[in-house]
Amino acid sequence: MKISICCIITVFMIAALSMSVLAGDLVVIVNKDNNNAVDKALVVKIYTGATKNWPDGSPILAIDQSEESPIREEFNAGILGKTIANMKALWAQNIFTGKALPPKIANPDLEVKKIVSANKNAIGYIKASSVDDTVKVVVK
Amino acid sequence: MHTIYKRILVTVSAVLLTIGICGIAIAVELGDRVEVHGYGHQGYLQATGNKYLDADSSGTFNFTAVALVFTAKLTDKSNAWAQVHYTAQDGTIINWSVDYQFTNELKAIAGQLKQPLGFYNEIHDAKFLHFSTIAPLLYHDAAEMAFEAFRGVSAVYDQDFGASSLSVDGYFGGPVAMEEDADMSTTNKNLLGGRITYNTPVEGLKFMVAGYTVQVEQTDNSTMVEEKGHHNMTMISAGYAVNNLDLKAEYVRDKILENKRESYYIQAGYTIADKFLPFVRYDYITTDRTMKDDPSFYQKEIVIGSSYKLTNNIALRVENHFNRGYALPVASGEVDEGKGKKNWNMIATSVSFIF
Numbered sequence: 001m002k003i004s005i006c007c008i009i010t011v012f013m014i015a016a017l018s019m020s021v022l023a024g025d026l027v028v029i030v031n032k033d034n035n036n037a038v039d040k041a042l043v044v045k046i047y048t049g050a051t052k053n054w055p056d057g058s059p060i061l062a063i064d065q066s067e068e069s070p071i072r073e074e075f076n077a078g079i080l081g082k083t084i085a086n087m088k089a090l091w092a093q094n095i096f097t098g099k100a101l102p103p104k105i106a107n108p109d110l111e112v113k114k115i116v117s118a119n120k121n122a123i124g125y126i127k128a129s130s131v132d133d134t135v136k137v138v139v140k
Numbered sequence: 141m142h143t144i145y146k147r148i149l150v151t152v153s154a155v156l157l158t159i160g161i162c163g164i165a166i167a168v169e170l171g172d173r174v175e176v177h178g179y180g181h182q183g184y185l186q187a188t189g190n191k192y193l194d195a196d197s198s199g200t201f202n203f204t205a206v207a208l209v210f211t212a213k214l215t216d217k218s219n220a221w222a223q224v225h226y227t228a229q230d231g232t233i234i235n236w237s238v239d240y241q242f243t244n245e246l247k248a249i250a251g252q253l254k255q256p257l258g259f260y261n262e263i264h265d266a267k268f269l270h271f272s273t274i275a276p277l278l279y280h281d282a283a284e285m286a287f288e289a290f291r292g293v294s295a296v297y298d299q300d301f302g303a304s305s306l307s308v309d310g311y312f313g314g315p316v317a318m319e320e321d322a323d324m325s326t327t328n329k330n331l332l333g334g335r336i337t338y339n340t341p342v343e344g345l346k347f348m349v350a351g352y353t354v355q356v357e358q359t360d361n362s363t364m365v366e367e368k369g370h371h372n373m374t375m376i377s378a379g380y381a382v383n384n385l386d387l388k389a390e391y392v393r394d395k396i397l398e399n400k401r402e403s404y405y406i407q408a409g410y411t412i413a414d415k416f417l418p419f420v421r422y423d424y425i426t427t428d429r430t431m432k433d434d435p436s437f438y439q440k441e442i443v444i445g446s447s448y449k450l451t452n453n454i455a456l457r458v459e460n461h462f463n464r465g466y467a468l469p470v471a472s473g474e475v476d477e478g479k480g481k482k483n484w485n486m487i488a489t490s491v492s493f494i495f
Contacts, residue, residue: 041302050298050305053244059216067452085414085452089269092494095177096269097254097262098221098237101211102175 026074027128028139029113031120038123038138044080046123048090049100054121062103063112063124071109075125079139173213180206181267181492185274189484192469193274194229203273203490204228205265217241221251227265229281233316235289249294252316255287256294256309256335257350258377258390264288267492271386271409271417272445273457274488277425278375278392278403282472285373285392285403287315287354290331303341310334315354323473327357328371344382350375356397369397384411400429418446419459427467436477439467445488454493461486 028043030036036054045051046062053059065072067084076082082090094100106112109130116122117134131137183203185195194200207225214220222236237251254262260279263269278285292313299306315328333352340346351374358367373394380387391404402425409419421443431437445459466480 045300051244051300052241057244059241083414085449088452088494092177092179092266093263093269095175095211096179096207096209096223096266098211098219098223098239098249101213101219 025128026071026078026125027131027137028079028123028125029116029131029135030123030138031116032134032136033120034123034136040079040139043123043139047080047087047103049094049102052100058121061115061119061122063106063115063122064103065112065125066105066107069107071125071127079125175211177209177211177495178207179209179266179268179492179494180204181265181273181490183267183273183488183490185486185488187484187486189481190463190466190469191474192466192472192486194474195486202228203488205267207265214238225265230288233288245298247296247298249296250292252289252291253294253311253313254289255315255331255333255352256311257286257333257352258348258375258392259379259388261286266494267457267490268453268455268494271407271419271447272421272443272459272488273490273492274443274459274461274486276390276403276405276407276421277423277439277441277468278390278405280468280472282468283403283425283427284396284471285394285401287328287331289316290314291316292331305339307337307339308334309337323361325359325361328354329357330355345380346378348375348377348379350377358397367397371396386410386417399427402426402429402432415449416446417449420444425467427471435465435467435482436470436480437467438465440464453495454491456489456491458489459487461488 028038030038034054036056042051046060051060073084076084076087080087091102095102106115106124109126112124112126113130113135116124181204182201184199184201185193185203186197186199187195188197194202205225205227207223210222212220218238218240220238222234225233225235235252235254237249237253239247239249241247256262260270260275264275264279267273277283290311290313292311294309294311297308311334312332315331331352331354333350335348335350337346337348353370353372356369356371359365371394373392375390375392377390386409387407389404389406393402405421405423407419407421409417411417423441423443424439426432426438428437441461441463443459443461445457447455447457449455463484463486464482466475466484469475469480470477
């Protein structure tokens with residue numbers, strides 16, 4: 001009986017550990033020359049269309065990854081606190097009413113990094129393992 | 141509807157639905173700056189007792205909408221938007237706009253714009269974004285409480301307070317005509333309105349206040365008596381959407397010339413397993429508050445239904461409307477005053493999509 005309980009606890013601990021590794025495997029990146037203060041709350045506002053400009057007034061170029069990409073689901077759930085379906089409905093409403101344009105889609109991490117490193121106003125998200133010195137990590 | 145239009149509609153619907161079903165349901169990007177999106181629905185309605193929305197006991201498929209939405213980034217601060225929209229009831233409508241973002245807070249818009257009013261007016265026919273196939277009574281064409289669109293200008297001011305935010309819409313223009321009444325010629329002009337949306341610090345809780353005034357000229361086609369005055373309307377809305385729970389309530393009071401009217405609804409839905417959204421709604425309207433005990437002038441309904449998302453782009457819906465009173469069948473001209481059935485039902489089912 002004790003062995004069974006130990007096994008269950010171990011399985012749960014491994015699962016929890018792997019979940020936390022997954023959650024920490026994603027980072028939000030901006031251009032190296034972007035000096036705006038960026039936190040999770042601002043990222044949420046950018047990706048829900050509530051904010052269109054950086055605090056310094058320059059227009060934001062948000063980059064999303066495709067719906068099929070596992071990192072998009074992780075970003076939506078972990079950073080935005082929404083499902084892909086929730087986000088799709090929110091952006092559909094913005095588009096159909098002409099209120100805002102959705103983020104540009106780019107895949108994979110290499111392309112996101114390329115756009116962000118080339119555009120001072122861009123923001124995107126990639127796997128932590130894809131980060132290099134061409135971009136700046138603002139939210140982990 | 142002309143046969144040629146029907147054929148075009150069926151073809152376009154079939155193509156768009158196929159696109160959705162095949163999972164290619166993503167926006168089409170034309171270069172870096174232009175995107176094409178769209179939505180549509182095909183419904184089947186059947187009514188027992190009173191004819192309404194073209195539906196009687198033999199049912200109707202005449203509940204269709206297809207729209208293509210074009211968005212273009214003109215500059216970093218300016219976008220263009222156009223919507224080519226076809227419905228079985230109203231034919232083709234083209235709404236369009238050009239906006240300019242002066243600051244992070246202030247945007248100006250010009251064109252043929254959707255009237256910002258309540259939760260549903262701007263997405264009236266994008267059924268995928270609704271709980272139900274048939275919208276709350278106050279949004280029905282026959283209720284004449286909201287305009288589909290207006291030609292004019294609008295200013296939007298957004299203020300961020302950190303945990304909460306405020307958005308103020310103000311607009312002025314000429315309303316795009318609603319469905320014409322055979323007995324009455326109506327001209328509306330000089331529409332002036334606004335909406336304030338407050339997203340509270342409580343996650344998912346928002347409140348809205350909206351209103352408008354418009355000049356009205358009505359001529360009774362049988363007596364040729366002409367009346368002039370105003371149509372004034374105020375609306376308050378509250379919504380709470382967090383996790384899987386979605387609650388909405390709206391209240392409207394308006395006055396067209398000397399006719400005072402009222403409508404409200406309360407609606408609750410709960411998403412199960414990301415796919416099912418069962419909901420319930422209580423809805424009320426009176427098209428003449430001085431006659432609110434006469435079933436020809438009031439309508440109370442309880443709606444029970446559910447939607448099912450086949451994919452993130454396609455949804456199926458089925459619902460039953462248990463009605464008492466038949467104010468909107470009278471207002472739409474499908475039932476004569478005093479000749480309808482007080483208790484009646486309407487079943488509605490639909491497939492809707494977005495991309």
